[in-house]
Every structure is written in structure tokens, then in C-alpha cells.
Amino acid sequence: MTPLHLAARNGNIQITRLILEHGANVDLASKEGGTAISYAVKRGHIELVKMLIYEYKVDLSMPCLDGTNLLVPAAMSGQCDLMSLLLDHGVQPTIVGKYRYNLLHAAVSARSSDMLQMLLKQFPEIDLRAENKRGETPLHLAAHRGSLEAFLVERGADISTKDSDGDSALLAAARDGHLPVINYLINEGANIHHTDNSNKGLLICLLDEGHFAAADALLQRGLEVNIVSEDGATPLLVAAAMNCTRVASRLLDMGADYKHRQN
Template identity: 30%
Template sequence: MDTLLSVATFTANQGFSVSPFLSASKTFRDDELLWDAAKDFQGTGGYTRLMWAAMKGHIGRVRWLLERGAKVNMQTDNGQTALYYACENGHTNIVKMLIAAGANVNEPKSMYIAMFMGHTEIVKELIDAGANVNTADWDNHTLLMQASESGDHAIMRLLIAAGADVNAKTSYGRTPLMFAADGCAETARILLEAGAQQIV
């Protein structure tokens, strides 16, 4: 504990803009006492060490934190989790580790960011772990609509195979096929073959 206090005091005295504990964790990465004592400490913006490690792809540090009971579903001030950052940055093995440790795959931001970044393998991992493929935002804009609009055929096929509703409607009546109309013929073909209804 003396090490923890001395590191925090030193960091504060240096005038770092982030929290003493968070800054110290970056400066003294080999100090396991510090990491263990404050593994779930939330610094500026609500970030934890697990989030930083997941974001940067430090698989060894992620494993170390999880083995010591780091809380896997903590959120930043904006609602992002360690799983979100692993999905955003394409760290598939870390995604697997977080899921195995109990990460919530139905927190929709993780799936949306994985799709937006085109990380098909991660989308598959989330689906295989039980993610709801029909989740929607406040406007009832679904995952399949997003994939259709962007023309990501691989992800579209994954979602459809997992039971995504090809005839879902937004709050203003648009379907995945309507979003596909803004893209290419192949996108529309995939939806039609999956049972999408044409609106005359």
C-alpha cells in the first residue's frame, strides 16, 4: 500500500491532468500492487484499467486483470465498456476473453461499433455468444438496416442466418430493403432471397 500511495502522490505532484491512479498505471506498468489495489478504479471519463488494456490490445494485461476479478461490465461516463473498446479496435482474442468472463454481449453499442468498423469475425463472436441480432436503437433502426445501408454483405448474411428480421421497420416505416435501395443490387438480392417483402 505504501507503493500505491507514493505513486499516487508523485503523480499528483507532477500535475497530470488525468487521475493520479490512472496516470500512475500508465507510468508504473510493472507495479502489480498498484494494478491489483485499484483494478476497478475509474479515472477521468470513467475509464478503468481493463478498458485501457482492451482498447490497446494488451491481452496479457487483460488476462491479468480478469484473473484478479476486475469488473468486466463497468461503463465510462458515455456508456462504453471494455468489450466495446475491444470490438472497436478489432481485438478478437480479447473479445473472446471478455465474453468468457461475463461481458454483456447485449449491450448494443459493442455490436454496432464492431459492425461499423467492419470487424466481421467479432460480429460472429458476439452472435455466437448470444447477442440479440434484432436489437434496435431509439428509432427502431436495426443492425440489419445498418449492414444493408453500408452494403456489408458478410455481416448481413451473419445477421440473417442468426434470425435478423428482414422486414423490420423503423419508426418512420423504412425496412432493410429500403436502406438497400440506397446501395447496390447485391444488397437487395440478399434481402429478397431471405424473404424481404417488396413494397409497391
């Protein structure tokens, strides 16, 4: 990075202006591929971005660090005003980048419901089922973060899509113990018996990550208590390994096989 890039990243208008007044190229890319405006947008420094646009006529078509254009980091900033500024200056979501994030992935990452609503209104044709490099849809990311973005499902997001690990949105929510999201997805028709690529289902995913209260609460949903994962684990084996007495007791009452041996 050059001093210009650092000043822009820090949102320091004065230093950025001083460096540019001394002849620095406003569009100079760092070794990593970032420019002054991409660093400023990523950090949400809207006043500095305005200065670069209005006073220095910065090139808004320059790619960002990951090969996307400026709208993706703008969405990640969660700042609707910044997004509107770039859209008003003709930046369009035509580049996805090496991680294959679309704008909805970015907005979900920012936990910004306002940004999501804005994007869905601005781009009604945007693909809610787009998958990033890991096969995750925006709904997967929302589930991981515990964001109950019901309107994603209402607009057509597919609750059954699997990522590269075989996780559905339901399993994504389970790995982080987000019980309200889990219940919402189940009520919307998510398959409670879905398993990942290692044949780990909802119960094992919850117990593996220490989400015992959620596992206990979901046992009443009719989950399979004797499912065996690829490595030979069962919910009872995991509960015993994690010292979770309450869930182990419930599993035994529901017919869990205490004679099963792990491979």
C-alpha cells in the same frame, strides 16, 4: 505546457534531466492538468518514468489530464512493464476520471491482450461490466475494435448491456463490420434482433456503414428483413440507397417489402 512537459511527452531523458537540474518543479501541472510523469506514462516512456521515480521522487498520486490516476494511461500504453512499475510503487486503481474509464477500458483501447490478462490476474475483483461516460463496457470497446477477447465473456462480461445509443456489443461490432466478433457473440447468445435507440437492427447497422459482405453472410442467421427504423428505413431501402445489388437480391428473395415507403 512547459518545456519540461514537452520533453517528458517526447521521452527525451536528457532535456528532462537538464530542466530539472536547473530547478524545475518535477510535479508542476500544465494548464490542462498534466504533469511530466503523466505525459511520459501516456506515451509509454518507461525509462523516463523510472528516472522521475528513482531520481526525482515524483509524486505518483497526482491526477492525469482526465482526472484519472497514472494506471489508466499506463494501461492505454499497453506496456505491462510500465504497469508493473507503477503498481510496485503503490499506485492503485481508485480513480476513474471524467470519462469513467476503468483499467479494462484502457487496456482494450490499447488492443493489448497481455495487458488485459495481467489486469484480470492482478485485480480479480475488477468490474467487467463497468460503463464509461457513453455507457460502453470494455466488451463494447473490444467489439468496436474487432478484438475477439473471448475471456472477457468467459469471465462474466455482459453481452446484452446497452450503451447510451442503445448499442449492444453485437451492434458495436456490426458498425465496424467485424464479422468474426459478430459470429462469436451470436454463438454466445447475443440477441440478433436487438435494436438501438433508433430501432436500427443488425442488418441496417451493417448496411449503413457499407459492410455488405458481412450483411450478406448474416442473412442466413434469420434476421428480420422488414424491420423499420425510427426514420422509416428498412434493410432493402438501405441496400438500394447504397447500391448493394447482392444484398438487395437476397432480401427480396427472403420476402423484403419492396412497396414500403420511407417517411
